[in-house]
Amino acid sequence: MADRIRKARYFKVMVPNRAGASAKAFLALAEARVNLLAFSGFPRGGGKAQLDFVPENVAAFKRALRKAGVSVGKGKVVFLVEGPDRPGAGWKVGGELSQSRINITAMHAVVAGGKRYGAILWVKPKDVARTAKSLKAS
Numbered sequence: 001m002a003d004r005i006r007k008a009r010y011f012k013v014m015v016p017n018r019a020g021a022s023a024k025a026f027l028a029l030a031e032a033r034v035n036l037l038a039f040s041g042f043p044r045g046g047g048k049a050q051l052d053f054v055p056e057n058v059a060a061f062k063r064a065l066r067k068a069g070v071s072v073g074k075g076k077v078v079f080l081v082e083g084p085d086r087p088g089a090g091w092k093v094g095g096e097l098s099q100s101r102i103n104i105t106a107m108h109a110v111v112a113g114g115k116r117y118g119a120i121l122w123v124k125p126k127d128v129a130r131t132a133k134s135l136k137a138s
Contacts, residue, residue: 003083003092005137007128008037009075010054010120011061017049025051028068034060037080038120040108054078054120077128079137081119082112089117093135100134102127 015021022041029036038054055061058075065072081093090109097104102123109119123131131137 003081003089005079005081005093005135007077007132007137008054008080009058010038010052010078011072011075013051013053013065013070013072014044014048015051017043017047021049022051024068025053025065025070028064028070029053029055029061032060032064032067034064038078038118040120052078052120054080076125079121079123079131079135081109081117081121083117085111085115085117090119093119093121096134097123097131100130102131102134 013022013025015025035056036053037056038052040052042050044050053061062072081090083089090107094104094107105122105124107119107121109117112118121131
């Protein structure tokens with residue numbers, strides 16, 4: 001089975017970088033039964049942390065966070081990669097983008113169980129269309 005690569009929207013939410021600061025967002029999403037396709041969080045300096053959410057249903061995601069008083073922007077494009085786990089799985093995607101001279105801004109990959117893996121891949125906004133074409137993303 002080949003890797004499946006698709007475009008999705010991600011939304012950056014900034015919170016204080018301290019224990020429990022992201023709970024408001026996660027509780028609101030859980031209560032609204034919003035499914036996340038991916039999530040990544042990391043410190044940003046200045047006492048802040050960045051939460052990147054990739055929701056399955058964008059409208060429900062925005063509605064739930066706004067109702068909870070959490071600021072949500074317009075969002076940006078991210079690429080989701082899913083496929084069979086194997087040695088060098090992520091390299092195939094990286095190699096294709098390298099050959100197309102597209103720089104990967106960031107990539108997070110994990111084993112998903114059942115001999116599968118998944119990844120989140122970011123490129124600069126100016127490279128989204130070329131990336132989609134290079135990776136044959138849906």
